[in-house]
Amino acid sequence: MIDDVRKKNPLIHCITNEVVTNFTANGLLAVGAAPVMTGNHEEVEEMAQIADGLLLNTGTLTPYQYEAMRLAGRAANESGTPVVLDPVAVGATSYRTRVVKDLLQEVTPDVIRGNGGEIAALIGMHSQMHGVEGQSDQAAETLAKEAAKVLGTTVCVTGEVDAISDGTRTYQIKNGHEWLARVVGTGCLLGAVILAYIASGQEKGIVQASAAGLAQYGVASEEAFARAKEDGVGTFQQRFLDALSFMNSTDGERKSHIVEP
């Protein structure tokens, strides 16, 4: 499917955290999408409507940025621009939990992506957070499905095994490498890449396009590890962008490991 992304060259509007802006933009360029980053209140609505996808990532939220997300998110919802929400570290402070829930009153995301702890916190499963973080395959799948029903949207839970569900259809994605967790922003970039796949594969529907993006992202990490394992995580980051930039659909799909339980 990555060939479709390269052909479409979708414009992905990112309102994201300040730690990962550069890596997100370079990752989007590597898969063939076009990044734009603005949170200026005077243009976010216009940009969200022009764009083929809108990413809202709460990693370093400020009051000004929250309002930008609200404005852009509503404009995207109105114009039909797909929205991915990445509720970074929701549950870590009381503020984050409250503000993400506020945002969900204002904006309807097409996909919510988080790790097990974040998705659990979002649906009030606080007490089980530690268990979820060290999740089994079963737990990710069950959590994604349960959260999709509670939140009324597609939910993607990433971890050792990724799972995505719209409450009806659920997929496990068994690609990826643990060194992804040793480079900051690989989860954040994933949210943006999912948008690029959704925007470029509308005939597949959100769950299947997202699953394809998740799997090919994971394949790139496997290839990057194979070329970086003797060197370390600095080289892994570079090889990961290399792998994204050289992947094609034939190779990416052959190595994808998507399971419908």
Add this chain to the structure above:
Amino acid sequence: MIDDVRKKNPLIHCITNEVVTNFTANGLLAVGAAPVMTGNHEEVEEMAQIADGLLLNTGTLTPYQYEAMRLAGRAANESGTPVVLDPVAVGATSYRTRVVKDLLQEVTPDVIRGNGGEIAALIGMHSQMHGVEGQSDQAAETLAKEAAKVLGTTVCVTGEVDAISDGTRTYQIKNGHEWLARVVGTGCLLGAVILAYIASGQEKGIVQASAAGLAQYGVASEEAFARAKEDGVGTFQQRFLDALSFMNSTDGERKSHIVEP
């Protein structure tokens, strides 16, 4: 001329977009300049006057940052610090077009650098944007010269072929590699590097010092591609900084391809 940059070690004050701060600072260090990044209203005027060059890049402009650019730009104009304006994505939203035009009422840049679409938007050539983006050599040269006359300053149009003009003298620069467009911030860094060359080659004048900077920047990208083409764009970004850091004047000038039509 890069040897002069290394000798002068010019202090380049950047008020730039949040996506490219790190890459810009590392690129400036690689060519031998000293970066400083601050947009704090309480010090931007003092810093712009101490600095050897001031970069104003509107890629992720906020209201606070606009005021910082206005203050720093006026202080730079008063003290004779050269100013480069990079009007990122002007024309993409109505806000960007308006705010860049407002800034030009307050600050007089020594060089404006943009791609064909941005420079065309700046002088009101909206309807021809697509034609300009897929520009011929002729188009870049004509656009730079026309924009220089309209805007009353030196204008640099970058694309497949770069052109720079002060309205009287015009140069084409035929260095560079298309992978530059696959790494975010290579255009933004270029604006900062042009300042480093202007600050270190004042006896040459702005157009010729800028042209030298453009050419040697392009040479570095050619060398980076030669060492990264089997690997991908992650490696290209690294090799590009490598090439900037190891370039010397003899080699850089020998490979420069500057044409005065």
Add this chain to the structure above:
Amino acid sequence: MIDDVRKKNPLIHCITNEVVTNFTANGLLAVGAAPVMTGNHEEVEEMAQIADGLLLNTGTLTPYQYEAMRLAGRAANESGTPVVLDPVAVGATSYRTRVVKDLLQEVTPDVIRGNGGEIAALIGMHSQMHGVEGQSDQAAETLAKEAAKVLGTTVCVTGEVDAISDGTRTYQIKNGHEWLARVVGTGCLLGAVILAYIASGQEKGIVQASAAGLAQYGVASEEAFARAKEDGVGTFQQRFLDALSFMNSTDGERKSHIVEP
């Protein structure tokens, strides 16, 4: 000691400059710490109390960020979370000098880390700044000791030779490579790494844990240079993260060169 960092996986809360957020987070991950970056007034106090260390870096300070540092710093002091202050470019503008001194009235750092010029400016040795920047081993050691007495805390002076002192015990650290100065943010990351060592080696005390961190950071730069010297500074940055990610205590301590004069 780096094995202790990997075992503890300390949570380091960074309120730092916008140029180095990504590099700081990746560097912390490489040594085995967990980075969190937030300056939001509604959560900084809660985060600083949860965290194992708080970094305050004034490189691109805004009024909003100053207040975040004040709130987080006071909360950290109250709860006993170690605080490192990196007063970037203090002395460069009158604003920076004033605001860092204001911050020191509100927050008590456990370690202040700066280059010779910054530490000299902080204790009013303005006139000697140039002499201190081109410092001899003797100067760094003397400056660290003097500043520790004046400021009433542990002071780390980095440069060709690093020195750290609490006013009573003073160490010279003779590791490191000059290319560290050619990558932006290596000083900023060092402040965060010192926190990771302090948090993971409380039985050693602040000065000795910090000295161990300084030395092993320097060892990583020596290893990175050995693998990057034929390539350039882009490769050096990558190899430096590689070296941090693969270092172990046995190797790191064997190569450490810490001198107690």
